[in-house]
Amino acid sequence: MAQPSNRTDAVTETTAAVPSLAKLAEQTQLDFELDFFGGILRRNEGHVDILRAHGNNLTLKGRYADGLEIDKKLIQLRPGDALAHYNLACSYALLKKPDLALKTLRRAVELGYRDFRYMREDRDLETVRHDPRFRQLLREYESR
Numbered sequence: 001m002a003q004p005s006n007r008t009d010a011v012t013e014t015t016a017a018v019p020s021l022a023k024l025a026e027q028t029q030l031d032f033e034l035d036f037f038g039g040i041l042r043r044n045e046g047h048v049d050i051l052r053a054h055g056n057n058l059t060l061k062g063r064y065a066d067g068l069e070i071d072k073k074l075i076q077l078r079p080g081d082a083l084a085h086y087n088l089a090c091s092y093a094l095l096k097k098p099d100l101a102l103k104t105l106r107r108a109v110e111l112g113y114r115d116f117r118y119m120r121e122d123r124d125l126e127t128v129r130h131d132p133r134f135r136q137l138l139r140e141y142e143s144r
Helices: 007-026 029-043 048-060 064-077 082-094 098-110 116-121 132-142
Strands: none
Touching: 029 048, 048 064, 048 082, 064 082, 082 098, 098 132, 116 132
16 A cells, blocks of 8 residues: 655755755855865765865865864874875964964975975965075975
8 A cells, every 4th residue: 555645744845945955056166165065074074085175165265273173184184194284384374373384384395295386376375485494494395
């Protein structure tokens, strides 16, 4: 025998979905990705590729402290990852913590980060670029 249709539940689900669709239509791509990746991370907080993308998006949104927390988590998951250390250094620089930024940047280079041209131009490092320790780091490693 067939189960009776529960049309009331179906209508309620559809009605509830409509505001969500309207919200999606008004969202920017960045906001969509923040929500989407945030949802994935709530279910699987150790997904490295999603953490990288989410951290980058948080930084683009100006949520530097939140981005810093993501970068710290990436370092825990991948302690030998030069790019994770570079991104952490950028987060410290954006939060105007030059000592931590330069220490972490040095660690990124020690681990193998070698895009010195980008390092010179990266706006995230603007607060440390004129620091003598930054120039010293470049001099030390660019010639290797």
